Amino acid sequence: MTQPRIRHNDYGVLRPPAPGQWEPRLSVSVVIAAYGHQDKLDLTLAALAAQTYPRHLMEVVVVDDGTAPALRLPEIAPENTRLITTEPGSRGRSNARNAGLALAGGEVIHWLDADMVTFGDEVEAHMRWHHLADYLVVMGYVRYVDHQPGTPAPAEVHAAVSAGAADKLFDEAASEPHSWIVDLAERTDGLRTAGDSAYRVHVTNAASVNARLLREAGPLDTGLVLGEDTELGYRLAQAGAAFVLAPEARSRHLGTSMMMRDGEQVRRYNHVFVPDHVPHMRWLRTHPRRQWLVPYVEVVVEAEGASYEDTRATVDGFLASSLNDIQITLVGPWGSVQEDRRNPLDSPLLDLLLVRGLYRNEPRVRYAERVPATAAPSPFRMLCPPGWVPGPETLRRVVDRAVEHGHGLINVALDEADEVVTARLEHTGAFARAALVRAEGEDLDAAVHDVYGTHWLDGRSLGFLVAAEAEPPKRGKSEDPALKREVARLRAENARLTDRLAALTSEASAPEQPKTTARRSPGSLLRRLR
Template sequence: MTPRIRRNDYTVLNPPALGASWTPRLRVSVIVPAYGGQDKLDLTLAGLAVQTYPSDLLDVIVVDNGSVPPLRLPEIRPHRTRLIVCPVPGRANARNAGLAAATGDVIHWMDSDIVPEREEVEAHMRWHHLAPYLSVTSYLRFTTAPLPAASDVARADDLAKFFEPAEPHTWIEELVERSQGLTRTSRPFSIHIGGAASFSAKLLERAGPMDPEMILGQDTEMGYRLAQAGGVFIPDPQARAYHLGPSMRMRDSESINRVSHALVTGRIPTYRWLRTHPRRQWKVPALEVVVDAAAGGYDDVRGSVDAVLAGTLTDLEVLLTGPWDAINPEQRTPLTDPRLDLSLLRAHYAHEGRVRLVAEAPDTVAPFRLRLPAGWAPGEDSLARLLALARNETLGLVSVLLDEDSEDVVVARLERTEAFARADMLVAEGEDVDDAVDEIFGTFWVDGETYGFVRRSDAGPFMSVRDAYKARIEAQAEVERLTKEVERLRGQVDRWRGEAARWRKSAVEFRREIGGLRREISALRREQGLKGLARGLARPFTFKRS
């Protein structure tokens, strides 16, 4: 039975130790894109030629990306090595050419300036035999040492004597350390690098090939799509290799970040700190909202969609599903057309950039998808609050109970894409996919009224831009007025506290004075009493006869 990893906690897996007795069965295709650098490519292939993983399960595809002079295969190389040519420039294009030629159960990226230790491929493959949805990344060290001969690399038991001292892949090791081995992060895909990473071919089939539009940042973007396909990411410190020379980021990190950030911002919604604009639309939205246009009339569907578009969460897209192709644009009696409501919806949203009309909701790489029943309207902050709940608790499904009084329970569903993609690979025959999602990510129920959902007929009118701006200005003015009033009252309270303290001090002093006066009066009384007694004793006594 395939193990069910919860979120990215791969520690439930128990791979065999390197060199232990186990029976490999999966074939791996190592794809090596290259442009020039024959001397470094020779070392890469020499390292692959002596891997401890069975050679009959190891294919190597070298992709020459237009080198002049053309690259050649050296004498020292794995016996199942092919050289193909990709004349279209770009690393993504070269890798995609390698993917098209690959037949392995596992795909292993390896750059042509990487020299793997003997156990590197074995370290990767021992994980892939445990689950079909893993991505494994090697630990690289960056060396500037003189290049040894390929024959020396092939004979060496330990490459350190050629390449040390070397620098670690610092940012990856720091990410792994602060996230407890990637088990406590919402973005484990960030570790996916093209230098030395592997993933299941089944996972690739779901994620799709590399994006050729990405001139930089393509590894991270590919990692993001592997995550949305259900992938689990594993950093293996025993999968070791040397990078010949510094990385591009080491040479010029500021320029690299400037370019890669411009490209990944629109494609990776989970990098929210890059999406600083409050109203922008992006290639991949943070949320897709699916509304079935055929499940309600024009007014109900429009009420739901307009409420979604009017909310504070703007990083979203609405998928309006329905039989749009069945609409006859030449209908001469529109008022009697049975598909009139669909025609009205198509006309109403034809020029709205955040609404797409589709026959059915396709597979998505958006991190979340909300399935909203037609006729129900979220409040202004409803979607933002739901998304925050799912993110903060790392939930796979949030079910919103909208109505339980009618004959059928009405529910909206916020689904985490990666949770349902992984559950789809794991669900047993007859098992409810929601149960699998609960096991690997967790599910939660909330009350629709608490989160601001109402029936479309109960929703208030939407403000115009002018009215909304006016209301915002008025609200800001009211906030400023109340803030000043609070400060004034705080000043009064401070004065009253000071006055009360003075009164308390005066009362204490008064009590002390009264006590002193009482003591003085008592002393005087005692003194007067003693004087009276003395006078009485001094008077002579006279006796009268009776």
């Protein structure tokens, strides 16, 4: 089908049908990872057995992650429900969900925790969005309720959900949602203006995603014990996903979440392990020289046909950037590069041989035979022709412009003498989205412009120079002289204003003078500060 074009994350262009007033056609697999708590699983399955979504379009895959004694399927459960068990060597929540995903046959994957009671139209509320576009991640509305084992009974849950009275099962007044999701939704018009931060709402206790998109982005990362939901949400965003909040998709979580019980320790743990995988967490990637598993920007330089000197000048320029969080991919026929062991100067493709030799031990440089299809999971890719050298702040300035304005593509004009020579910064998620929605024969850049926007900048004003004009980076010289002078000036001005403020504060706290003394207005104090 022709895909609707969601710009950034503004899914307001979609108009889902009212529950019960449409004809479903997509199949869904509800995947539940479970460990222990048979009583809660019984309630979860009892509620799913009362869903309004057509039974022939819904399957449930329950994955027992090594419970002893093993979990069982209760009497009240959806018709098409399977129970499998993870292998002893592959335990953990992510492994369990991935095992369920491997068996799931639905066109949509609906993640659900094993301690959730869904309202009767919860699955339908998710699925009516997926019928509108095939690149959506839909988040339901979860509230956390107190739960005492044995109450309510599975038959009571099934009857209440069937009657549309699931809200009568619990003390709704005492329930509470994910406060941080509510806060983000309120600040971003229900995620419509959330931009690149929308992925943060991805929590797999009640989320659904197009199965093709999920498998393209990859399953959950089994190397993460916590934070795996956020990391998968981030990768889905790089695959072109748009994130929808569906408050009508209601469910109740039996008991509080780990974040509610021990939020500070969860954050402390996640701040160690998750930023390696999620470059958008800039507030946690503050070290100026550290390297991370997933770089913020992939820089691509096509070395084939270029001189060693030009390629080196470009690569060295990027390696000296103030934005250190990068990886450089050198593209060329590296498999054909061979060194003549008797007379190395006679080696074919000598310039490529020299380039490979120069950076063979540089961890931020890798080699590829062709330009990679995507920069994912890195959120940005800069493509620059050899022979053009960025200044220390050039890359940071271009990326900051893209982030500030949400551009999907920034073209940088380098030269227009004989032909237009450009470098370009590509937003990974924007190009993935454009590839999903573009019409047959439509130029990809045009589709990017439609869903994210494009922009042109002048290379020289950004600090790009031809290799012959650029000064090679030197040890201990990470900034150009003009920038150093400006930093020194601003520091001196800051020190002057700090001293002046201290003097005025001291003056203001002095004993009050006789009334004949004129009192200065706030305006006069501001003028004195200046």
